[in-house]
Amino acid sequence: MSRSVVIVGGGIAGQAVCEQVRERDREATITLVCGEVSPPYDRVRLSEILVSGEDPKTLELRPAEWFADQRVDVRCGRWVTAVDTAAREATLDDDTALAYDALVLATGSQPLMPPIPGIDLPGVHPFRTPADCAAIHAAAANGTQHAAVIGGGLLGLEAARGIAAQGTTVTVVHLVDRLMERQVDAGAAALLVPALAELGIDVLLERSTECIMGPDRARGLRFAGGDELAADLVVVSVGIRPETTLAREIGVACERGIVVDDAMGTDHDGIYAVGECAQHRGRIYGLVAPIFEQARVAAEAIAGEDALYPGSVLTAKLKVAGIDLVTAGEAGGEREAIVADPDAGVYRKLAVSGGRAVGAVLLGDTRGAEALVAAVRSGEPVDDPLQALADASALGPADLPDTAQICDCNGVCKSDLVAAVADEGCATPREVMARTRAGTGCGSCKPAVIEIVAAATGGLNEEPAYLCPCRKQTREQLAETIRADGHESVSDVAAACGTGRECGTCKPALAYLVSEVRANQHREERDARYINDRVHANIQRDGTFSVVPRMYGGVTTPDELRRIADVADRYEVPMVKVTGGQRLDLLGVRKQDLPAIWAELGMPSGHAYAKAVRTVKTCVGTDFCRFGLGDAIGLGTEMEKAWEGLHTPAKVKSGVSGCPRNCAEATVKDIGCVAVEGGWQVRLGGAAGGNVREADVLCTVETRAEALRVTTTFLQYYRENADYKERTYDFVPRVGLETVREVVLGEESGAALRQRLKIAKAATSDPWLERDDPYHPSQFSDLDEPGEQEPELALVGPPPEGAR
Amino acid sequence: MTPAAAPPLAPPALTYACDVEDVPLGEGRALTLDGRRIALFRSFEGWFALDDACPHSGGPLADGIVCDHAVICPLHERRFALATGDALTSDDEAATAHEVEVRAGRVFVAVAAERSAAAAA
Numbered sequence: 001m002s003r004s005v006v007i008v009g010g011g012i013a014g015q016a017v018c019e020q021v022r023e024r025d026r027e028a029t030i031t032l033v034c035g036e037v038s039p040p041y042d043r044v045r046l047s048e049i050l051v052s053g054e055d056p057k058t059l060e061l062r063p064a065e066w067f068a069d070q071r072v073d074v075r076c077g078r079w080v081t082a083v084d085t086a087a088r089e090a091t092l093d094d095d096t097a098l099a100y101d102a103l104v105l106a107t108g109s110q111p112l113m114p115p116i117p118g119i120d121l122p123g124v125h126p127f128r129t130p131a132d133c134a135a136i137h138a139a140a141a142n143g144t145q146h147a148a149v150i151g152g153g154l155l156g157l158e159a160a161r162g163i164a165a166q167g168t169t170v171t172v173v174h175l176v177d178r179l180m181e182r183q184v185d186a187g188a189a190a191l192l193v194p195a196l197a198e199l200g201i202d203v204l205l206e207r208s209t210e211c212i213m214g215p216d217r218a219r220g221l222r223f224a225g226g227d228e229l230a231a232d233l234v235v236v237s238v239g240i241r242p243e244t245t246l247a248r249e250i251g252v253a254c255e256r257g258i259v260v261d262d263a264m265g266t267d268h269d270g271i272y273a274v275g276e277c278a279q280h281r282g283r284i285y286g287l288v289a290p291i292f293e294q295a296r297v298a299a300e301a302i303a304g305e306d307a308l309y310p311g312s313v314l315t316a317k318l319k320v321a322g323i324d325l326v327t328a329g330e331a332g333g334e335r336e337a338i339v340a341d342p343d344a345g346v347y348r349k350l351a352v353s354g355g356r357a358v359g360a361v362l363l364g365d366t367r368g369a370e371a372l373v374a375a376v377r378s379g380e381p382v383d384d385p386l387q388a389l390a391d392a393s394a395l396g397p398a399d400l401p402d403t404a405q406i407c408d409c410n411g412v413c414k415s416d417l418v419a420a421v422a423d424e425g426c427a428t429p430r431e432v433m434a435r436t437r438a439g440t441g442c443g444s445c446k447p448a449v450i451e452i453v454a455a456a457t458g459g460l461n462e463e464p465a466y467l468c469p470c471r472k473q474t475r476e477q478l479a480e481t482i483r484a485d486g487h488e489s490v491s492d493v494a495a496a497c498g499t500g501r502e503c504g505t506c507k508p509a510l511a512y513l514v515s516e517v518r519a520n521q522h523r524e525e526r527d528a529r530y531i532n533d534r535v536h537a538n539i540q541r542d543g544t545f546s547v548v549p550r551m552y553g554g555v556t557t558p559d560e561l562r563r564i565a566d567v568a569d570r571y572e573v574p575m576v577k578v579t580g581g582q583r584l585d586l587l588g589v590r591k592q593d594l595p596a597i598w599a600e601l602g603m604p605s606g607h608a609y610a611k612a613v614r615t616v617k618t619c620v621g622t623d624f625c626r627f628g629l630g631d632a633i634g635l636g637t638e639m640e641k642a643w644e645g646l647h648t649p650a651k652v653k654s655g656v657s658g659c660p661r662n663c664a665e666a667t668v669k670d671i672g673c674v675a676v677e678g679g680w681q682v683r684l685g686g687a688a689g690g691n692v693r694e695a696d697v698l699c700t701v702e703t704r705a706e707a708l709r710v711t712t713t714f715l716q717y718y719r720e721n722a723d724y725k726e727r728t729y730d731f732v733p734r735v736g737l738e739t740v741r742e743v744v745l746g747e748e749s750g751a752a753l754r755q756r757l758k759i760a761k762a763a764t765s766d767p768w769l770e771r772d773d774p775y776h777p778s779q780f781s782d783l784d785e786p787g788e789q790e791p792e793l794a795l796v797g798p799p800p801e802g803a804r
Numbered sequence: 805m806t807p808a809a810a811p812p813l814a815p816p817a818l819t820y821a822c823d824v825e826d827v828p829l830g831e832g833r834a835l836t837l838d839g840r841r842i843a844l845f846r847s848f849e850g851w852f853a854l855d856d857a858c859p860h861s862g863g864p865l866a867d868g869i870v871c872d873h874a875v876i877c878p879l880h881e882r883r884f885a886l887a888t889g890d891a892l893t894s895d896d897e898a899a900t901a902h903e904v905e906v907r908a909g910r911v912f913v914a915v916a917a918e919r920s921a922a923a924a925a
Contacts, residue, residue: 503883504871527830531867531878534831539878543864776828782866783822783835783844 002027005302006090006098008080008246009106010034012043013275013291015061017104020299022070031073031098033090036129039067039074044288044409046133047155047319050162053137055692056130083250085268102270102302105247105258109240109276109286114150118212124234127159139233140166147171148221148231150209152179154316156237157196161320163235164200171202171229173209173221175238183316183327187340188347188363195323195345195364204229240286242277257284263307264298272298281311289315289408296411313377315408317444326369329376330359337385350389352382368392370448374404397448398455406452407438407445414452421456429453465723467509470502475513475723482517489523490514500528508533509724512611512647516719519756520763526775535780536767537594538609540587545594547586548608549601550644553618553636553656554582560603567600581615581653583608592781595771604644605768611725613643613715614653617665621658621675630675632658635704639671642712645764646757649722649731652715667695670728671714673707676700680707684714684740685732693729696737699745713750716757717743816903816914821853824909832875834866838915842902845870845886852886853902853913859884860896 005021005028007014018032034040041059049056067074075092082091083103090098111126113119123139125132140147140163149160152174163170172179178189193203208224212234220230242257253259253267257279264272264280274294276286285291290312300307318325333351340347344364350372351359357375362368371392375382382388397406402415420426420435429450433439439446467475478493487493490510494500500507507528514522526534537545549564564584568576574588583606589597598605607614616639619625621632636656643652655666656673666672668688672695674681679702686695698714701707717740722731732740743749774780819837821844827833832845834856843856843866854875856866863879870876874883874892883892889899903914 500871502872504869504874505876505881505883507869507871525830526828527870530869534867539864539867541861541863541879543862543867778826778828778833781833783826783833 002029003101003302004029004031004099005102005104006031006033006100007104007106008033008090009108009275009277010036010040010074010076011106011108011275012040012061012288013106013108013277013295014104015040016292016295017106017274017298018070018072020295021302022072024299024303024305029073030071031075032067033075033078033080033092033098035077035079037077039064039076041130043128045319046127046130047158047162049130050127050133050137050159051165053141053694056133058692059130080246083246085250085271088270100270102272104298104302105252105266105271105273105277106275107243107246107277109242111236112239112241113236114209114238116209116211118214118218119236121212121214121218122216123218123232124212124236127155127235127237133162136163136233136235137166140168144168144233146231147233147235148173148229149235149237150221151237151239152203152205153182153237153239154180154318156235157192157201158319159235159237160196160201161199163233168233169200169202171204171231172196173204173207173223173229175206175208177206179203179205180316180318180327181331183314183331184325184361184363185331185349187338187349188325188361191340191342191345191347191363192323192325199320199322240276240284242279242284244277247273247277255279262297262309263301264294264309265301272301274298280309283311285312285314287312287314287316289411292409292411315373315377319444324362324364324366326360326362326366326373328360328373329357331361333358335385337389339386339389348389348393350382350385350392352385355381355383357382357385357388365393368395370397370400370404370406371395374400377405397451400452406448407436409445410437412436412438417449417452418456421453426453427457467513467724468497468499468506470506471498473497473499475509478510478513479517482514487514488518490525490528492523506724512649512724515647516760519760524775526779532609535591535594536605536609536770537589537591542588544588545591546608547589547594547597547601548579548583548606549603550606550640551583551603552640553616553633555618555633555637556584563601563603567597570600571597579608579615581608582617583615592785594780595774598768598771604766607645607767610647611650612645612647612652613640614651616640617653617655617669619656619658619663621656625658627661628658628675629677630658630680631704632656632664632673632675635673635680635707636664638704638708639673639711642708642761643715645766646715646719646761648715648719650725650727652718652728654711668692669695671711673711678702680704682707682710682714684737685728687727687729691729695729696732698737698741709750709754710744712757713744713753714740716753716760719760720753720756816916818903818905818912818914821904821911821913824906824911826911830870832866832868832870834864837913840915842913842915843868843875844904844911844913845875847871847873847886849873849886851904851906851911853904854884854886854889854899855902857899858882858896859891859899860894865899 007017040061042061045059079093080090081093088100111128125136147163147168147170149156149172152172160170160172178186179192209221210224211222212218213220218234220228222228244254244258247254247258258273258277260273260278260280266273275291293312297307297309313329315328330351333353335352338349346364349361356379360372360376400414404414406414416436420432426432426435432453439449466472500510508530511528531539571593573586577585579585616636618632618636622628652670654671655664655669657664657666658675666674668686672683679700681700682698683695684698687693827846832843834843841856843854845852847870854865858865858877860882863877865875867878868875873886876883882894884899889901902916905912
């Protein structure tokens with residue numbers, strides 16, 4: 001009979017145990033009891049969403065399908081209420097009974113909230129869950145005057161950074177005389193203070209908070225000694241308390257944490273503990289790498305293998321943008337080699353005891369971090385610490401030994417990354433990360449992963465973004481040639497530069513570039529275009545096409561709807577669907593029916609098949625909505641008419657919302673406008689596809705006309721400067737919002753952009769008019785009708801000319 | 805009267821497909837010959853024919869972009885050699901290739917029974 005494993009706790013530890021058990025035992029019945037309502041997420045990266053304000057969903061460790069694929073039964077929002085250790089059965093709060101062979105307690109920890117007066121006031125938050133994170137983010141972004149973080153450890157500093165990133169000043173209050181005293185020595189800690197100051201974070205050391213002053217909500221801190229600090233947001237991050245409630249209730253031996261042996265077993269047979277709730281050889285680990293090691297050992301023990309957990313070497317990386325800090329092992333040793341450049345904020349130290357590396361601290365200059373961490377982890381013999389420190393700085397990740405661990409979160413070694421490239425055919429860092437999971441935990445090893453993959457793939461990833469990789473020509477170079485030499489077509493450019501001749505995959509990019517540089521007064525060559533741009537419809541998986549007529553702002557009429565219905569009937573269109581962009585899509589249309597369908601619709605092309613201006617999605621705005629502040633339909637229609645027919649490097653989806661409720665989802669569009677009190681907020685670079693990205697706020701303008709002008713200016717800037725297939729959500733961060741602002745809002749530069757757009761726009765026409773004027777008689781037809789009676793064979797055998 | 809050299813095997817029969825001007829230069833078009841859907845390409849390097857179904861997921865190769873003796877499938881951008889049907893960017897099977905001959909502005913295809921017939925040619 002297959003083994004039954006019940007894991008209690010849906011955090012990183014629970015998830016890790018789950019994965020490790022499944023890896024060793026395909027048959028085991030695995031149940032994950034997860035008290036939170038969502039499946040396990042990556043708590044380590046919590047500070048990232050505090051900075052970005054992104055949806056906590058981005059932290060999910062595995063998508064829902066993974067649990068289904070791996071046959072892991074996840075019970076979200078459920079709690080274990082009782083365990084019969086003799087009968088080996090756990091009971092949930094919905095009275096479900098789960099029999100187990102192995103019960104793994106991965107209950108994690110609770111934030112330690114010191115029992116000082118005022119700790120329960122509104123405005124005081126722990127920093128532990130996505131809900132805490134959301135509350136802190138919201139407070140910091142909206143009207144907080146000054147924030148205080150109690151606790152200057154790793155997590156406290158990350159929280160402070162997240163708050164400072166919202167533009168709120170913040171003071172870190174720490175009990176002892178140096179920050180992060182568990183990980184760094186006095187020398188490095190001293191340099192941390194000015195580095196934090198640069199980020200807008202003040203530090204107060206040796207301050208014991210006596211109370212949080214109220215009375216109605218947090219107003220400030222009072223310290224022992226009487227001095228005070230005004231603060232209307234207080235984040236408490238002074239440590240963790242292992243969550244042992246369940247363990248104690250069922251009689252498992254606990255001290256500070258649940259006591260485990262070297263196989264992660266408790267004093268009860270079949271019950272294990274892993275993660276922040278577990279106490280091993282007197283130590284409790286609050287970092288992710290040890291948790292992963294513990295999960296592996298527990299899974300080995302459950303599978304009946306020899307399992308030994310000797311304890312972990314602690315390594316830490318501070319995830320605070322602007323400060324590079326890596327530590328491993330002890331903060332000091334018998335011998336210490338230190339290299340420091342305080343003015344540059346650099347401090348590097350290697351600690352050696354008994355002739356072996358025992359600790360490293362690297363601040364400001366983390367070159368060779370992977371090598372030094374590997375040396376500390378394996379206790380490498382070191383004769384000359386100063387030399388070892390110097391040697392390490394010359395070592396890039398690519399020079400590391402194969403056994404060096406690159407991703408501490410997921411325990412991935414360099415050899416695993418190289419194997420993913422060499423044996424499994426991964427070609428890009430992204431593929432390697434998906435395959436090995438490296439870089440998917442805290443993300444701090446991503447640069448090392450990228451470097452190793454680049455070395456393993458021959459450095460391809462460091463090349464510039466070539467439009468034509470065969471001829472190593474960039475978009476900028478080619479645009480310059482087209483401009484200078486007056487090329488009018490793809491074949492002209494190919495003749496001059498050799499581009500598009502070898503693999504041909506860049507021909508559509510060249511076709512766009514020629515049309516853009518020549519303001520649509522180029523010579524069109526359809527063989528360089530995708531089929532979609534040859535027949536002005538979107539090819540579907542079965543070779544049929546979809547037809548989306550233009551409906552400005554998503555507004556239609558009864559007459560248009562009647563025509564669409566008639567066409568759908570007459571041509572037996574298999575599906576009529578409302579699209580995400582508020583249009584109607586006729587799906588499954590045969591190529592040869594396209595011209596007649598367009599004629600009968602009598603509506604212009606919606607460009608749903610092209611890299612072009614697509615739809616402008618709108619809400620009903622002021623026309624009907626009770627809440628509308630601005631005329632969303634009016635502005636959306638104006639935008640769509642002003643841009644219709646313009647091709648772009650990649651598709652451009654827009655939206656206009658008439659109030660901040662944002663029903664048109666304008667904050668996740670390439671170009672979005674949101675009516676706010678007193679004007680329009682203009683946003684750029686949003687995405688709601690494979691990635692979700694909140695659009696950046698370009699500016700807020702007072703009138704609809706200004707909103708139209710600013711967005712139009714940006715459209716042309718994007719048309720001229722983005723790489724082919726580069727969506728705005730990659731383009732805007734690449735060039736930087738500040739640069740976009742400067743050019744688009746600049747008086748002269750903006751006027752010039754609008755002038756060029758006007759010229760390009762004047763040369764556009766509705767491509768569906770090609771129904772009456774095809775570029776070739778067979779533009780919309782094959783040589784026969786597929787599926788029709790095969791024509792009489794005109795000739796069998798060699799042709800007469802050949803028979804002579 | 806004996807022929808100087810008779811081929812050991814009769815080559816596949818040539819079948820009329822279309823006239824040269826029926827396919828725009830640099831593009832492909834499909835048609836059914838011998839019960840098979842075939843993509844006929846008028847590339848800058850000459851005429852070629854492949855089965856019209858991409859070996860990967862059946863995409864219409866006739867609608868692909870033609871360049872450098874190859875066609876790029878319009879569905880997932882995999883490239884296949886026009887002369888042999890070999891997959892150039894993936895480990896898909898080859899598409900079956902067919903011989904094409906142009907005589908006096910008329911295009912003829914010898915529909916291959918198997919891939920090997922064309923590959924051996």
